Amino acid sequence: MAMRRIREGNDGFVTRFAPSPTGRLHLGHAFSALLAHDAAQRAGGRFLLRIEDIDRARCREEFVAAILEDLAWLGIAWEEPVRRQSAHFADYRAAIARLREAGLVYPCVCTRKEIAAEVAAAGAAPHGAGKSPYPGTCRRDRARAKRRIADGGPFAWRLDCAAALARLESIGRWPLFFTEEGEGDVPVDPALIGDVVLARKDTPTSYHLSVVVDDALQDISHVIRGADLREATHVHRLLQALLDLPSPRYRHHRLILGRDGRRLAKRDRSATLQQLRAAGVTPAEIRAELGLA
Protein backbone atom coordinates (compact mmCIF):
# COMPACT_ATOMS: atom_id res chain seq x y z
CA MET A 1 0.00 0.00 0.00
CA ALA A 2 1.36 3.36 -0.95
CA MET A 3 2.03 5.55 2.05
CA ARG A 4 0.82 9.13 1.94
CA ARG A 5 3.76 11.43 2.47
CA ILE A 6 3.21 13.87 5.25
CA ARG A 7 4.25 17.33 4.15
CA GLU A 8 7.86 17.60 5.22
CA GLY A 9 9.79 20.68 6.24
CA ASN A 10 11.83 22.43 3.59
CA ASP A 11 15.41 22.03 4.83
CA GLY A 12 16.58 23.86 1.74
CA PHE A 13 15.18 27.16 3.02
CA VAL A 14 17.32 28.50 5.84
CA THR A 15 17.32 32.11 6.94
CA ARG A 16 18.54 34.01 9.96
CA PHE A 17 18.29 37.18 12.04
CA ALA A 18 21.75 38.37 13.03
CA PRO A 19 21.69 41.28 15.50
CA SER A 20 24.70 42.81 17.24
CA PRO A 21 24.13 43.14 21.01
CA THR A 22 25.20 46.78 21.25
CA GLY A 23 21.80 48.12 22.31
CA ARG A 24 18.10 47.28 22.59
CA LEU A 25 16.21 46.16 19.49
CA HIS A 26 13.96 48.73 17.81
CA LEU A 27 11.17 48.57 15.24
CA GLY A 28 13.64 48.22 12.38
CA HIS A 29 15.07 45.06 13.95
CA ALA A 30 11.56 43.75 14.57
CA PHE A 31 10.83 44.23 10.87
CA SER A 32 13.93 42.24 9.79
CA ALA A 33 13.34 39.50 12.33
CA LEU A 34 9.62 39.11 11.54
CA LEU A 35 10.18 39.14 7.77
CA ALA A 36 12.82 36.41 8.03
CA HIS A 37 10.83 34.39 10.54
CA ASP A 38 7.61 34.58 8.51
CA ALA A 39 9.43 33.70 5.27
CA ALA A 40 10.88 30.58 6.91
CA GLN A 41 7.48 29.59 8.24
CA ARG A 42 5.79 30.07 4.89
CA ALA A 43 8.48 28.00 3.16
CA GLY A 44 8.40 25.30 5.85
CA GLY A 45 12.08 26.13 6.34
CA ARG A 46 14.39 26.97 9.21
CA PHE A 47 14.89 30.23 11.10
CA LEU A 48 18.18 30.77 12.93
CA LEU A 49 19.33 33.43 15.33
CA ARG A 50 22.96 34.54 15.29
CA ILE A 51 24.50 36.93 17.78
CA GLU A 52 27.12 39.08 16.05
CA ASP A 53 29.28 39.96 19.02
CA ILE A 54 32.79 40.23 17.58
CA ASP A 55 33.18 43.74 18.99
CA ARG A 56 34.02 42.86 22.57
CA ALA A 57 34.18 46.51 23.64
CA ARG A 58 30.70 47.49 22.42
CA CYS A 59 28.71 44.27 22.87
CA ARG A 60 27.11 43.61 26.24
CA GLU A 61 25.70 40.44 27.76
CA GLU A 62 22.62 42.27 29.02
CA PHE A 63 21.73 43.15 25.42
CA VAL A 64 22.00 39.49 24.39
CA ALA A 65 19.43 38.62 27.06
CA ALA A 66 17.27 41.56 25.96
CA ILE A 67 17.33 40.39 22.32
CA LEU A 68 16.09 36.91 23.30
CA GLU A 69 13.39 38.46 25.46
CA ASP A 70 12.20 40.89 22.77
CA LEU A 71 12.10 38.24 20.04
CA ALA A 72 10.19 35.78 22.23
CA TRP A 73 7.73 38.57 23.07
CA LEU A 74 7.20 39.17 19.34
CA GLY A 75 6.24 35.51 19.01
CA ILE A 76 9.41 34.45 17.23
CA ALA A 77 10.91 31.00 17.84
CA TRP A 78 14.44 30.10 16.71
CA GLU A 79 16.53 26.98 16.57
CA GLU A 80 19.01 26.18 19.32
CA PRO A 81 21.92 26.47 19.70
CA VAL A 82 22.25 30.14 18.88
CA ARG A 83 25.57 30.80 17.14
CA ARG A 84 27.62 33.44 18.90
CA GLN A 85 30.40 34.83 16.78
CA SER A 86 32.68 35.51 19.74
CA ALA A 87 32.90 31.73 20.28
CA HIS A 88 34.16 31.10 16.75
CA PHE A 89 37.18 33.32 16.19
CA ALA A 90 39.11 30.22 15.00
CA ASP A 91 36.78 29.93 11.98
CA TYR A 92 37.45 33.52 10.95
CA ARG A 93 41.21 33.15 11.53
CA ALA A 94 41.17 30.15 9.20
CA ALA A 95 39.47 32.21 6.49
CA ILE A 96 42.05 34.99 6.84
CA ALA A 97 44.85 32.41 6.68
CA ARG A 98 43.42 31.13 3.40
CA LEU A 99 43.30 34.61 1.90
CA ARG A 100 46.84 35.25 3.14
CA GLU A 101 48.14 32.12 1.47
CA ALA A 102 46.52 33.28 -1.75
CA GLY A 103 48.20 36.70 -1.38
CA LEU A 104 44.86 38.51 -1.31
CA VAL A 105 45.23 40.40 1.98
CA TYR A 106 47.91 42.64 3.41
CA PRO A 107 48.63 44.00 6.90
CA CYS A 108 47.66 47.63 7.50
CA VAL A 109 49.08 49.70 10.33
CA CYS A 110 47.40 53.01 9.45
CA THR A 111 45.51 54.87 12.14
CA ARG A 112 42.18 56.54 11.36
CA LYS A 113 43.94 59.88 11.60
CA GLU A 114 46.59 58.88 9.07
CA ILE A 115 43.95 57.62 6.66
CA ALA A 116 41.90 60.82 6.98
CA ALA A 117 45.01 62.94 6.40
CA GLU A 118 46.01 60.96 3.31
CA VAL A 119 42.50 61.04 1.86
CA ALA A 120 42.32 64.82 2.43
CA ALA A 121 45.76 65.32 0.85
CA ALA A 122 44.77 63.32 -2.23
CA GLY A 123 41.63 65.42 -2.59
CA ALA A 124 39.67 62.26 -3.34
CA ALA A 125 39.88 58.63 -2.40
CA PRO A 126 41.22 56.60 -5.31
CA HIS A 127 40.25 53.26 -3.78
CA GLY A 128 37.11 54.42 -2.10
CA ALA A 129 34.60 51.98 -0.73
CA GLY A 130 31.39 53.40 0.62
CA LYS A 131 31.82 55.36 3.80
CA SER A 132 35.37 54.32 4.65
CA PRO A 133 37.69 54.85 1.73
CA TYR A 134 41.24 53.63 2.13
CA PRO A 135 43.96 55.24 0.03
CA GLY A 136 46.05 52.05 -0.19
CA THR A 137 49.03 53.32 1.86
CA CYS A 138 50.04 49.96 3.32
CA ARG A 139 49.50 48.13 0.05
CA ARG A 140 52.04 50.39 -1.62
CA ASP A 141 54.47 50.77 1.28
CA ARG A 142 54.93 47.29 2.78
CA ALA A 143 58.23 48.25 4.48
CA ARG A 144 56.57 50.84 6.72
CA ALA A 145 53.98 48.30 7.86
CA LYS A 146 56.68 45.70 8.46
CA ARG A 147 58.69 48.11 10.61
CA ARG A 148 55.75 49.09 12.78
CA ILE A 149 54.64 45.49 13.23
CA ALA A 150 58.18 44.47 14.19
CA ASP A 151 58.03 47.20 16.85
CA GLY A 152 54.90 45.54 18.25
CA GLY A 153 52.42 47.91 16.64
CA PRO A 154 48.82 46.81 16.05
CA PHE A 155 47.70 45.96 12.52
CA ALA A 156 44.60 45.02 10.59
CA TRP A 157 44.27 42.73 7.54
CA ARG A 158 42.90 44.42 4.44
CA LEU A 159 41.61 42.86 1.25
CA ASP A 160 43.79 43.60 -1.76
CA CYS A 161 40.79 44.28 -3.95
CA ALA A 162 42.70 44.66 -7.23
CA ALA A 163 44.59 41.40 -6.63
CA ALA A 164 41.32 39.65 -5.76
CA LEU A 165 39.64 40.80 -8.97
CA ALA A 166 42.69 39.80 -11.01
CA ARG A 167 42.61 36.36 -9.41
CA LEU A 168 38.95 35.82 -10.23
CA GLU A 169 39.45 37.07 -13.74
CA SER A 170 42.36 34.65 -14.27
CA ILE A 171 40.21 31.67 -13.30
CA GLY A 172 37.23 32.82 -15.36
CA ARG A 173 35.06 33.73 -12.36
CA TRP A 174 34.63 37.42 -13.10
CA PRO A 175 32.17 39.19 -13.47
CA LEU A 176 30.31 38.10 -10.37
CA PHE A 177 26.62 38.49 -9.54
CA PHE A 178 24.45 38.12 -6.49
CA THR A 179 20.77 37.29 -6.61
CA GLU A 180 18.40 39.91 -5.25
CA GLU A 181 14.88 38.67 -4.81
CA GLY A 182 12.45 40.25 -7.24
CA GLU A 183 15.31 41.79 -9.18
CA GLY A 184 17.44 38.94 -10.45
CA ASP A 185 21.20 38.99 -10.85
CA VAL A 186 22.96 42.12 -9.64
CA PRO A 187 26.54 42.62 -10.90
CA VAL A 188 29.16 43.08 -8.18
CA ASP A 189 30.58 46.60 -8.37
CA PRO A 190 34.28 46.86 -7.36
CA ALA A 191 33.81 50.59 -6.67
CA LEU A 192 31.68 49.59 -3.66
CA ILE A 193 34.34 47.26 -2.28
CA GLY A 194 37.86 48.69 -2.18
CA ASP A 195 40.50 47.46 0.28
CA VAL A 196 38.08 46.70 3.13
CA VAL A 197 39.28 45.57 6.55
CA LEU A 198 38.77 41.81 7.01
CA ALA A 199 40.39 41.49 10.43
CA ARG A 200 40.50 44.49 12.73
CA LYS A 201 43.36 45.57 14.95
CA ASP A 202 41.36 44.72 18.06
CA THR A 203 39.56 41.57 16.94
CA PRO A 204 40.65 38.80 14.54
CA THR A 205 37.78 39.35 12.10
CA SER A 206 35.42 42.01 10.77
CA TYR A 207 31.69 42.23 10.16
CA HIS A 208 32.14 41.35 6.47
CA LEU A 209 34.32 38.30 7.00
CA SER A 210 32.35 36.76 9.85
CA VAL A 211 28.98 37.20 8.11
CA VAL A 212 30.25 35.46 4.99
CA VAL A 213 31.87 32.60 6.91
CA ASP A 214 28.84 32.10 9.14
CA ASP A 215 26.21 32.28 6.41
CA ALA A 216 28.08 29.42 4.71
CA LEU A 217 28.69 27.40 7.89
CA GLN A 218 25.03 27.72 8.82
CA ASP A 219 23.81 26.78 5.31
CA ILE A 220 21.90 30.04 4.96
CA SER A 221 19.94 29.96 1.70
CA HIS A 222 18.16 33.32 2.09
CA VAL A 223 19.55 36.48 3.67
CA ILE A 224 16.80 38.93 4.58
CA ARG A 225 18.11 42.22 5.94
CA GLY A 226 17.81 45.98 5.66
CA ALA A 227 18.60 48.01 2.54
CA ASP A 228 21.38 49.71 4.55
CA LEU A 229 23.41 46.51 4.05
CA ARG A 230 22.86 46.26 0.32
CA GLU A 231 26.24 47.79 -0.53
CA ALA A 232 27.93 45.37 1.86
CA THR A 233 26.54 42.52 -0.24
CA HIS A 234 29.01 43.45 -2.99
CA VAL A 235 31.84 42.82 -0.52
CA HIS A 236 30.18 39.62 0.69
CA ARG A 237 29.73 38.20 -2.80
CA LEU A 238 33.38 38.82 -3.60
CA LEU A 239 34.51 37.10 -0.38
CA GLN A 240 32.25 34.13 -1.10
CA ALA A 241 33.94 33.70 -4.47
CA LEU A 242 37.45 34.02 -2.99
CA LEU A 243 36.70 31.50 -0.22
CA ASP A 244 34.77 29.11 -2.49
CA LEU A 245 31.58 29.51 -0.49
CA PRO A 246 28.03 29.32 -1.83
CA SER A 247 26.09 32.55 -2.25
CA PRO A 248 22.63 32.79 -0.65
CA ARG A 249 19.75 34.68 -2.25
CA TYR A 250 19.35 38.20 -0.87
CA ARG A 251 16.39 40.34 0.00
CA HIS A 252 17.16 43.85 1.20
CA HIS A 253 14.02 45.28 2.72
CA ARG A 254 12.95 48.90 3.10
CA LEU A 255 14.16 50.69 6.21
CA ILE A 256 11.77 51.65 8.97
CA LEU A 257 11.86 55.38 9.57
CA GLY A 258 11.21 57.24 12.80
CA ARG A 259 8.65 60.01 13.22
CA ASP A 260 11.27 62.52 12.08
CA GLY A 261 11.67 60.62 8.81
CA ARG A 262 15.17 59.48 9.70
CA ARG A 263 16.09 55.85 9.85
CA LEU A 264 15.92 54.31 13.30
CA ALA A 265 19.14 53.77 15.18
CA LYS A 266 19.95 52.27 18.53
CA ARG A 267 20.16 55.77 19.97
CA ASP A 268 16.41 56.29 19.38
CA ARG A 269 15.32 54.99 22.75
CA SER A 270 11.64 55.76 22.20
CA ALA A 271 11.28 53.20 19.44
CA THR A 272 12.86 50.25 21.30
CA LEU A 273 10.64 47.22 21.62
CA GLN A 274 11.09 47.42 25.37
CA GLN A 275 9.70 50.97 25.46
CA LEU A 276 6.81 50.10 23.18
CA ARG A 277 5.97 47.09 25.33
CA ALA A 278 6.12 49.20 28.48
CA ALA A 279 3.71 51.66 26.84
CA GLY A 280 1.20 48.85 26.35
CA VAL A 281 1.78 48.19 22.64
CA THR A 282 1.06 44.55 21.68
CA PRO A 283 2.99 42.33 19.24
CA ALA A 284 -0.08 42.36 16.97
CA GLU A 285 0.04 46.18 16.90
CA ILE A 286 3.75 46.05 16.08
CA ARG A 287 2.99 43.76 13.13
CA ALA A 288 0.21 46.07 11.98
CA GLU A 289 2.46 49.12 12.26
CA LEU A 290 5.06 47.33 10.09
CA GLY A 291 2.48 46.24 7.54
CA LEU A 292 2.92 42.57 8.49
CA ALA A 293 -0.50 41.88 9.96
Ligand code: GLU
Ligand atom coordinates in the same frame (compact mmCIF):
# COMPACT_ATOMS: atom_id res chain seq x y z
N1 GLU B 1 24.81 42.30 12.59
C1 GLU B 1 24.30 43.17 11.58
C2 GLU B 1 23.50 44.29 12.22
O1 GLU B 1 23.10 44.18 13.36
C3 GLU B 1 23.41 42.46 10.60
C4 GLU B 1 24.15 41.48 9.77
C5 GLU B 1 23.40 40.88 8.60
O2 GLU B 1 22.17 40.72 8.64
O3 GLU B 1 24.07 40.51 7.67
O4 GLU B 1 23.29 45.29 11.58
